[in-house]
Amino acid sequence: MAQEPYVEEYAILAGDFSAIGEASTKFKATLKMLGIPSDLVRRASVIAYEAEMNALIHGGGGVLRMTVYDDRLEIVARDEGPGIPDVSLAMQEGYSTATDEIRELGFGAGMGLPNIDRNADSLLIETEIDKGTTLLATVIFPSP
């Protein structure tokens, strides 16, 4: 019998910098209750945090969803923003298209996507100019 996965979703509101990090904090609490080992929890938190940041800074808000299966977890971030013109450029450390305003707030260092890539076992990016971007990051649970 297929086990239903546990799903948790979080809406990221455009321009809402006050709530930054809330999604990753909630996801982290859930993972701990489920007994997921701490190093996996840390990786998932970093992925969720950076994805949340990207959706907020560049995507004009969006949705973050975490799905926990019994052998892995998936974090999907979806926005309807401008899209990423050159993904390989965006994956370079230090490359950032953040506005001056954003940088003044202390964000936009250009480390988001590289950080996600570093912490995920696999990362899929689907993007279309003027349509939006969807990120799918997977963290695999090692078999006991």
Next chain:
Amino acid sequence: MSGGIKIRESRCRGCANCIKSCPTEALRVIDGLVRILPDLCIDCGECIRSCKDKAITVNDDEWDLIKSREGLILMADPTFYVQVGAYSRPRLMKEALEHHGLRDLSEWASLAFDLAAFASARLIRDAGDNLPYISTYCPAVLRLIQINFPELVGRILPVESPLETAVSIWREETGAEESVTLVSPCPAKATLVRNPVGREQSSLEYVVSVQKVIRDLLACNVKVTGTKTKAISRRWLLWSISGGESRHISSFFDKGFTSISVSGLRNTQDLLNELELGRLAGVDFIECRACDLGCIGGTGTYESRFLSQLRLDNIEAEWMPSGEEMEQIRSWYDKGIWRLAAPVTAKERLPLSKDIKEAMAKLREMDVIYAELPHIDCGACGRPSCRALAEDIVRGQGEVTDCVFKLRERITNLSGEIKNLSSKLPHTLHPGRKRR
């Protein structure tokens, strides 16, 4: 572990004011009395601060019983020496104690704190990229990390509390075996004695609060003779204020040393959160204290932390140890007596189930229960939040009717049913028809 905190049941009203002050939600009110959940308590003392009835206190030993023992030896926390106006120099406090027939180990403490700072500097210097390191000094912060930030336990400096090391050095150097009593400014340091982390057993046997000892000395009008004797080095006293430890460690670095010192629980939690998210690149060392302004703000102190701070600001410390002192430091450093015996490990709360499938099912159940609760975190059920009640229920440690709003809802429904049922008559007993 609630080794540092004591509840005086006769004074507890079960008002639940304290349960919301706890940073790890370790308090519950059960059957009208506050209870501490030992696997969540970090001994920070926030509950002590918030209790209006003084029902919660530092779990110290009976000072009146201890002080009458023969040959009593005290290991006093650095805060002890800055608690009273005229006594802004440790030599004076030491003499005050001796007038009272008490001996203290302040010279050994001075060496132990130098040693801890030196060892820390060495570890940080040799850590390469694997920085920052986190200070061990505040036992409450240590426990907070074990419970709420388990991913950071590897960053904790494996350096023992110098309060403990001082006693170890004294015993090794003199062969003394008498028991030593810690004079502690807080419940967290009381756990050094009662429930040590990173070692099997403490070399200290008893603990009393700074407040009790100072009150006693003042009550006895102990005078100070003002003899001119060798001044005990004062740099170790500055560990009692936030930033002091970092300053001490930095004195052993000839080039750059970047540290961040914060005090107070909120600042500590915020900083550790940032560290967890990997946002503190370029920082070598992090010093966190659970109490505002550092140990001088502990709940077991006597003096206002602001006045203690003023006194500490007036202390001019000689940061460079003398040639002789350095020799001693190096020799004890090589012996490794400063090192934590065992690594600090994570102490996470048990997941809802060991089996992830069952845990998911329970989490879903918890979400359903939570959705039905009022979400105002009022504390009337004895839990700090509606989320905590939902969790307790799913763990088999509570019922939905513990919530007074759910109880009222059930009663309303029940009374609606009673009204409904009482208006029904069997067909054979209709009120309109005459009975013969």
